[in-house]
Each structure stands twice: as structure tokens, then as C-alpha cells.
Amino acid sequence: MYTPLFTPAVNPPFNMARYCLAGAAAATPDKPALIVIADPAAATPAETWTYAGLEDAVLRTAGALRQMGLAEGDRVMIRLDNTSAYAILFFATLAAGLVALPASSQLTDREALFLLDDSGAAVLASAVTLAPESTGKAPIHLTPADVARMMREGPRIDYAPTHAETPAFLIYTSGTTANPKGVLHAQRAALGRRPMYQGWYGISANDRVLHAGAFNWTFTLGVGLTDPWANGATALIYTGEKDPALWPRLIDLAQATLFAGVPSLFRQILKYAELSPAAMPTLRHALMAGEAPPPGLFEDWQDRTGRPLYEALGMSEISTYISTGPGIPRKPGTVGKPQPGRRVAILPVEGDDTPLPPGAEGLIAVHTSDPGLMLGYWNRPEEQTDVLRGEWFTGGDLGLMDADGYITHAGRNNDIMKALGYRVSPMEVEAVLATHPDIAEVACAEFPVRADVHVVGAFVVLKSEATPDSAGILAFAAERLAAYKCPREIRFLDRLPRTPNGKVKRSALVAYASQ
Known part of the structure; x- marks a missing residue:
């Protein structure tokens, strides 16, 4: 179902889950690998997984997947909340030689059904009740209770004898058409992350890494789980309310040494949280990617926290590959x-x-x-x-x-839009809004809320008999699109700006959005 970009001369044995877990499970079995914090006020974490316990849960879940009759290459779609079960099922899928499809729990049924249909997933793990038309899209449906049972009771197997080029996970990202496109990564993807260890993080086994994002994003799967575990460090998950004022307290509570998020989150922390160099004593530095940072963010963070902020540029097809870090000083105006x-x-x-x-x-x-x-x-x-x-x-x-x-x-x-840290295809949003009964034409663009924040906006040409109803159009979109894809503002036009060839002139839309 894919055409390889190139055929390597060498394809050695390699399993990404083994690479991340087996070494530390053998060398430091009792060391915390994963800590889950649900309540910042609680005296103890909600969950603590040692490396030995984590590897056991991963390999038991892998065994349960293979026991279902799944074969190498079968896809497992994960639409769970951002919990330890999500992380364990993702790595269990890799350990079993299957292909993980990490998806957002925010997806609507329509969006989830597209991923199921396009990927041909054999398994769907979801906490959300599925639409009736989903029957048959994924022959096996797993609830969170099923996954928890697999983690405890599945028959433990060894890591599958996969190779570097064996497909491992499938990330759907906004593409150049009306629907997301799948980006297929190999087991070797973990090896491709090694330049980040010192080129961005300066990571060691002593680090405790807290990531603010969701697991359906390669930024979070990589920085928040894959790389800490590959280095024998501790990964930290927060599952509670995402109040920006809470993050400094969480960093202190979890004794995090590295903290990662998108620029808009750092801006919100600076605005709403009480910060000082003493507020986060264990933090060495912070990591940022996902969108262009607003002016002054680096200086404001350094002044308020006394810690540096290191930026990286990446994409779904390779993750981050350009950055600053402890050994690469920041040069203003560049990404590294x-x-x-x-x-x-x-x-x-x-x-x-x-x-x-x-x-x-x-x-x-x-x-x-x-x-x-x-x-x-x-x-x-x-x-x-x-x-x-x-x-x-x-x-x-x-x-x-x-x-x-x-x-x-x-x-x-x-024309890919960057809104609140997410990549969103304007054509995907336009294809949904175009089905609204009152809309004759629609085009989308980024709307600047402030100099450092952009959201999705829609320009709408109504049918002749229709009357403007922004609230109704926004509600229509909310029923059919994940929250991060929904337009936040509607503007009505008599006609869309177009080029001499009849194409929508998106540069003009961007100019209109800024007015």
C-alpha cells in the first residue's frame, strides 16, 4: 500500500520497541520508566512503571495482539485518551511486528472512519462509542478495559524479529488534498532520532522528561517516550486539566529536568503562571517545536525562568532535524x-x-x-x-x-496552515464546510489572533437565498471536524479572490485575515 522512497543496500535486524526498552529493562529493571500524574495536588503519582514492569506489559500486550491472529504489517489504530495504556499499546504493536496508527481522541466519527477505511486497520482501540457505519471497518474493537486486561494477562512473547525497513507506525497528517495522508515510518525511525539526543536535548539516563502534547503527534511520541526510554531516562505524563498556570508546579512536582511543548503553550505559561528561577529547581532547559515562535519568547522565558529554551524544526516525514541545544547556541532569527x-x-x-x-x-x-x-x-x-x-x-x-x-x-x-501548533490542510476543512446547505463557496486561511497566535478561519460565499449565520456554520464544523481543525472565525464575502486561472488566491485570503 506504499511505494518505498528508496531501497537500501542493507536491511539489518532491528525492532524499535526492543531498542527503546530491552537495554534499560535488563540494566536498571527497578528504575522508573514512566510516571503518570493525574492530580497536581496528590502526594503520589497515579501510576509508576518500572522498566521491568513496562517491558512486561508491552510484551504481554504484544502477545495478546498476536494471539488475535494478526500478521506482520496489520494496522492497529489507537484512539485512546493520553494515558499509559496508549503508550503501552503503541510500543506493543511495534514489538509484535505490527503497524501502529496513533490517532487523536478528538477525532469525530467521520474523521476516524476515514482513517480506518484508508489504512485498512484490523484493530481499533477506542474509548469512544463508534458510529453504526463503522461496523466492518475494523474487525476487532478494543475498549480501554480490553487493553488493560491485555497488559496484565496477555501471553508474554519476545520482540518480533523485524528489520530496519519493516513498517512500524503510520502517522496521518494534513496533506495537499481534502483528506489527511498517511506517513509510513519504519522500525529504524528510532535510529533516525539519535541526532536529537545531543543535537537538541543533551539527554542522559538521569533525565526526567515531561511533554505537554498528545500521543497522536510524532513530537510527543518521540520526545516524550521514544527518546527518554532509548536513553534509560524517565518519561512523565500528565493526564489532568491542561491549565497553563499549572505547568511550573507540575515540573517541580515531577522533578522534571526537560520540558517540551509548542510555542503557544510557552507563551500561555509566561502569561498566566507565576515564574521565577526558583520555581522549577530541577529544570535544566525547555524544548520547543511545532510552530514559529512569537517575537521575544526566547528572551522572556530566559528572563523569567533563568533557563534556556531550545527550538527545533521538523515534519511528520522525518521528525525534527534542525535545532539548537546545549551544544548549539541560538542565533536570533534562525531555527538552528x-x-x-x-x-x-x-x-x-x-x-x-x-x-x-x-x-x-x-x-x-x-x-x-x-x-x-x-x-x-x-x-x-x-x-x-x-x-x-x-x-x-x-x-x-x-x-x-x-x-x-x-x-x-x-x-x-x-498551503498547509499552522494553527495552535497543528498542521491543518485548508482543503480538508473546506471539503467539510462545502457540504453546508447555505454555503456556495468556501476557502480557509490562518487568522492571526495576536502576533504570536494563529487559528483556522473560513471565508464564505453564501447561496443567494441564505443569510449569514456564523454560529450555525461553526456548530456544523464542530460536529464533523476535530476541535483543532475547526474554524474559529467566519467572514462572509461576495466572491472569493481568484487568480487569472481561476484558482483561489490564498495570498489574498491571508491578507484579508490580517485586516
Whole structure:
């Protein structure tokens, strides 16, 4: 169901779950691997998993999955809340040689059914009651109680004898069509994350890592779980109310040494929380990715907390690959340098695959030999021709590299919106709104709420007999789209701006949104 980007000459044995868990489970079996905090006021965590206990739960769950008759490559869709069960089921799927599909619990039935249908998932683990039409989309349905039982009672097996190129997980992300596209990663994806260890985190086995995001995002799965466990560190999960004022208290309570989130969260913490260098005594530094940071964020965070904030640029197809870190000082106006071992170049937007000289703007490209690069797009072979340029992969980010190797991000070469840290395809939102009975035409763009916050907005042309009803359109969208994809503002136009060829002129929409 996918066309490999390239065929490597060597495909050694490798299992991502074994790489992350087996070493620490053998060397430090009683060390906390995962701590779950549900209530900041509680004296003790809700859950504490040692490395030995975590590995046991993963391998028992893997055994239960294989006992269901699943074969290598079968997809397991995970639509659970952000709990330990989500993390364990994800790694159990990899351990069993199956393909995990991490999804958001915020998805509507319509969105979830698309993922089930497109992926051909054999299993759906979900806490949400499914729509009747989902029958048959996934032959096996697991409830949270089923997963908990599998973790305790499943027949423990060994890690599957997978290889580096064996498919491991499938991430759906906003694409260039009306529906999300699947990005298929191999078991070797964990090896592709090693440049981040010192190129971004400066991580060691002594670290305790708290991530503020949800597990359906590669940023959270990687920074919050995969990399701490691969380094024998402790991963921390908070499952309670996400009040920005609480995070400093949580960091102190959990004795977190590294804290990760999106720029908008750091802005909210600075606005609503009581901060001082003494407020988070264990924190060494913070990690940020997912969207462009607002002006002054780095300086404000440093001034208020006494700790540095390190940024990274990434994409679903490879995760983060350009960053600052303890060994890479920040250079204002840039996102950092290629992480050690990465081959990154700037290519012409139109033309050949000859890297441009320092200072020239073009497409940021990663060499296809990078072990973190995806296997390919699921069911989208035609899209792969657009991202390959000789031996380089181009994900659509524009930038320039200076003589010192620092890269300035210059935006996107496509129409993907970045709203509240999420990548959202305007065409996906437009396809839903276009089914509203009063809407004749619709186009979406980012709306700036403030200089540092953008949300999804919609420009609507109504049918002749219809009257403007922003609230009704917003409610219509809320029933059919995940909350982070829903427009937050509706503006009515007599007609959409278009190019001479009849295409929607999105640059004009962006200008309108800023007015």
C-alpha cells in the first residue's frame, strides 16, 4: 500500500520497541520508566512503571495482539485518551511486528472512519462509542478495559524479529488534498532520532522528561517516550486539566529536568503562571517545536525562568532535524543548525538538485539516506514524486542557510496552515464546510489572533437565498471536524479572490485575515 522512497543496500535486524526498552529493562529493571500524574495536588503519582514492569506489559500486550491472529504489517489504530495504556499499546504493536496508527481522541466519527477505511486497520482501540457505519471497518474493537486486561494477562512473547525497513507506525497528517495522508515510518525511525539526543536535548539516563502534547503527534511520541526510554531516562505524563498556570508546579512536582511543548503553550505559561528561577529547581532547559515562535519568547522565558529554551524544526516525514541545544547556541532569527550527522541542503524551488550557496533562499532538503526518513506515503504514490529531488527529500519548507550553517525558516511552499501548533490542510476543512446547505463557496486561511497566535478561519460565499449565520456554520464544523481543525472565525464575502486561472488566491485570503 506504499511505494518505498528508496531501497537500501542493507536491511539489518532491528525492532524499535526492543531498542527503546530491552537495554534499560535488563540494566536498571527497578528504575522508573514512566510516571503518570493525574492530580497536581496528590502526594503520589497515579501510576509508576518500572522498566521491568513496562517491558512486561508491552510484551504481554504484544502477545495478546498476536494471539488475535494478526500478521506482520496489520494496522492497529489507537484512539485512546493520553494515558499509559496508549503508550503501552503503541510500543506493543511495534514489538509484535505490527503497524501502529496513533490517532487523536478528538477525532469525530467521520474523521476516524476515514482513517480506518484508508489504512485498512484490523484493530481499533477506542474509548469512544463508534458510529453504526463503522461496523466492518475494523474487525476487532478494543475498549480501554480490553487493553488493560491485555497488559496484565496477555501471553508474554519476545520482540518480533523485524528489520530496519519493516513498517512500524503510520502517522496521518494534513496533506495537499481534502483528506489527511498517511506517513509510513519504519522500525529504524528510532535510529533516525539519535541526532536529537545531543543535537537538541543533551539527554542522559538521569533525565526526567515531561511533554505537554498528545500521543497522536510524532513530537510527543518521540520526545516524550521514544527518546527518554532509548536513553534509560524517565518519561512523565500528565493526564489532568491542561491549565497553563499549572505547568511550573507540575515540573517541580515531577522533578522534571526537560520540558517540551509548542510555542503557544510557552507563551500561555509566561502569561498566566507565576515564574521565577526558583520555581522549577530541577529544570535544566525547555524544548520547543511545532510552530514559529512569537517575537521575544526566547528572551522572556530566559528572563523569567533563568533557563534556556531550545527550538527545533521538523515534519511528520522525518521528525525534527534542525535545532539548537546545549551544544548549539541560538542565533536570533534562525531555527538552528542541522543536527549532527544530518545531511541538509537548500535546493532551488524550481530546478535541479544542486544545493544553493549560503544566503540563497530555497527548499530545505534532507538526504534520503537519513534513517529517520519515512518509508513513503500510504496509498499516495503520486505525491512522492513531488517531494523527491534526486537524492534529496523536500518537505515543502522554505529557508536559507548562512555561512555558519544556521538555517532561517522562511515559511511553507504550500498551503498547509499552522494553527495552535497543528498542521491543518485548508482543503480538508473546506471539503467539510462545502457540504453546508447555505454555503456556495468556501476557502480557509490562518487568522492571526495576536502576533504570536494563529487559528483556522473560513471565508464564505453564501447561496443567494441564505443569510449569514456564523454560529450555525461553526456548530456544523464542530460536529464533523476535530476541535483543532475547526474554524474559529467566519467572514462572509461576495466572491472569493481568484487568480487569472481561476484558482483561489490564498495570498489574498491571508491578507484579508490580517485586516
